[in-house]
Amino acid sequence: MAILEVTNLKKSFGPLEVLKQISFDVNKNEVVAVIGPSGSGKSTMLRSLVHLEEIDGGSIAVDGQFIVQEGVYSKPQQLKQITSKMGMVFQHFNLFPHLSVLDNLVLAPKLLKEGSTADLRKRGVELLAKVGLADKADVLPAKLSGGQKQRVAIARALMRNPDILLFDEPTSALDPELTGEVLRVMKDLAQEHMTMIVVTHEMEFARDVADTVLFMDNGEIIESGSPVDLLTNPKKERTKAFLQRTMRES
Numbered sequence: 001m002a003i004l005e006v007t008n009l010k011k012s013f014g015p016l017e018v019l020k021q022i023s024f025d026v027n028k029n030e031v032v033a034v035i036g037p038s039g040s041g042k043s044t045m046l047r048s049l050v051h052l053e054e055i056d057g058g059s060i061a062v063d064g065q066f067i068v069q070e071g072v073y074s075k076p077q078q079l080k081q082i083t084s085k086m087g088m089v090f091q092h093f094n095l096f097p098h099l100s101v102l103d104n105l106v107l108a109p110k111l112l113k114e115g116s117t118a119d120l121r122k123r124g125v126e127l128l129a130k131v132g133l134a135d136k137a138d139v140l141p142a143k144l145s146g147g148q149k150q151r152v153a154i155a156r157a158l159m160r161n162p163d164i165l166l167f168d169e170p171t172s173a174l175d176p177e178l179t180g181e182v183l184r185v186m187k188d189l190a191q192e193h194m195t196m197i198v199v200t201h202e203m204e205f206a207r208d209v210a211d212t213v214l215f216m217d218n219g220e221i222i223e224s225g226s227p228v229d230l231l232t233n234p235k236k237e238r239t240k241a242f243l244q245r246t247m248r249e250s
């Protein structure tokens, strides 16, 4: 059953058409990897899903509830309620530098009055343990490695119990030796059947963890399918050319 339905999404920045009639569904418990060349619109698409970008046309529905329907956004209260079902992990972590790791986790749900401080801190400690950082609750983000920061960001995204987790190139800002620890946490989440959309350049992750791969180029989904089909036997020339280029570069 589709938990996310995206239909004919359109978005331009001035004269630049960045998303051209993007449509796809994500099922509950599915892991979708989004791959494609730099500038093809992957981040814009992901950011549009959580209303960090305002789209120009099309529809987005989570669990049957419209964030935007044929270009018309829901009322702010409903919008907030629906987008809160999605957690986002960014390439550059976006942690608050002046707050401890645990306070980074607790801040948003506390402001939104989603539990007592004691309960939120307890959940935060549990989630830090889940990502292997139980001993880092009280330190500032500056004391952490990039891989640790990203694991904190994942724990933070889990705080509000999202139905869908979105990742925007979660390992692209990391030194190669630190990507493994982040990908491991993401693999664990996939094994726990978390629904995830992952914009990534990590073809191995796409191959090993994703159920479906979307290939985006020039604002369009050119091809989608299972990792085996799409990554080893792409049908479209543009997909083939991208994969060959990526293989050469890695």
Ligand SMILES: Nc1ncnc2c1ncn2[C@@H]1O[C@H](COP(=O)(O)OP(=O)(O)OP(=O)(O)O)[C@@H](O)[C@H]1O
Pocket: 013, 016, 018, 036, 037, 038, 039, 040, 041, 042, 043, 044, 045
């Ligand atoms: N806020 C903005 N204002 C103007 N143009 C933008 C803005 N954000 C993105 N763009 C442009 O939109 C296009 C798509 O960018 P986007 O970041 O979505 O691509 P991407 O596929 O995620 O690329 P990358 O893999 O390099 O992150 C690019 O040409 C980019 O320069």
